[in-house]
Amino acid sequence: xxxxxxxxxxxxxxxxxxxxxxxxxxxxxxxxxxxxxxxxxxxxxxxxxxxxxxxxxxxxxxxxxxxxxxxxxxxxxxxxxxxxxxxxxxxxxxxxxxxxxxxxxxxxxxxxxxxxx
Amino acid sequence: xxxxxxxxxxxxxxxxxxxxxxxxxxxxxxxxxxxxxxxxxxxxxxxxxxxxxxxxxxxxxxxxxxxxxxxxxxxxxxxxxxxxxxxxxxxxxxxxxxxxxxxxxxxxxxxxxxxxx
Numbered sequence: 001x002x003x004x005x006x007x008x009x010x011x012x013x014x015x016x017x018x019x020x021x022x023x024x025x026x027x028x029x030x031x032x033x034x035x036x037x038x039x040x041x042x043x044x045x046x047x048x049x050x051x052x053x054x055x056x057x058x059x060x061x062x063x064x065x066x067x068x069x070x071x072x073x074x075x076x077x078x079x080x081x082x083x084x085x086x087x088x089x090x091x092x093x094x095x096x097x098x099x100x101x102x103x104x105x106x107x108x109x110x111x112x113x114x115x116x117x
Numbered sequence: 118x119x120x121x122x123x124x125x126x127x128x129x130x131x132x133x134x135x136x137x138x139x140x141x142x143x144x145x146x147x148x149x150x151x152x153x154x155x156x157x158x159x160x161x162x163x164x165x166x167x168x169x170x171x172x173x174x175x176x177x178x179x180x181x182x183x184x185x186x187x188x189x190x191x192x193x194x195x196x197x198x199x200x201x202x203x204x205x206x207x208x209x210x211x212x213x214x215x216x217x218x219x220x221x222x223x224x225x226x227x228x229x230x231x232x233x234x
Contacts, residue, residue: 013233024215028154035152037145041209052233086227087145087220091157093228096186103204110203111210116130117199 003065007045009052018089023027024060025090029102031079032095038102039110043092045113048083055080057096120182124162127169131162135206141177142207146219148197149212153190155219156227160209165200172197193217
């Protein structure tokens with residue numbers, strides 16, 4: 001699948017986004033119930049459009065250069081409750097119901113490693 | 118103040134970091150008590166070193182091209198409880214006690230805007 005050049009994202013929302021040089025905004029994914037920060041990924045306009053319209057967490061993979069729906073292969077899906085844009089428009093907070101592990105390592109979150117202290 | 122080229126950051130930690138093209142990692146800042154996601158900022162090695170050694174949330178401003186200690190001018194300081202690196206080494210989760218507003222707009226968090234739904 002190729003990067004979508006012209007997305008159907010609501011123009012009012014698109015106008016609020018401050019994308020980086022690669023056309024992406026940062027997405028912080030938080031468990032809606034436990035409030036654990038699960039993972040951080042990236043979205044372009046189309047990934048955000050798909051997330052908002054399907055309620056399935058959908059991101060742009062910078063390494064694979066493709067869209068991915070969280071859980072599509074692992075079954076560890078994310079039902080999206082809410083999406084909020086930060087004050088300067090370059091970061092999204094995505095509140096989800098996480099099925100199973102959010103991290104590709106099998107950990108519940110991507111931040112389950114030891115403290116740096 | 119100029120960007121520090123050679124940081125005193127613990128080499129074992131430095132070796133784990135996967136920096137972007139600008140030498141930065143993403144820092145998600147979370148309230149240690151309420152678990153609200155407060156803000157997202159960026160750190161280079163030196164900002165992380167200062168954060169770990171002073172327990173004051175310290176970041177690299179991409180717009181001002183300078184280090185900044187959260188609350189240094191506003192008084193809205195962040196006492197850092199913990200710092201965790203994510204599974205692929207490009208994002209930090211910073212758990213803090215936030216004094217006052219975390220957002221420069223005066224809001225408690227940078228994500229206090231309306232839902233995108």
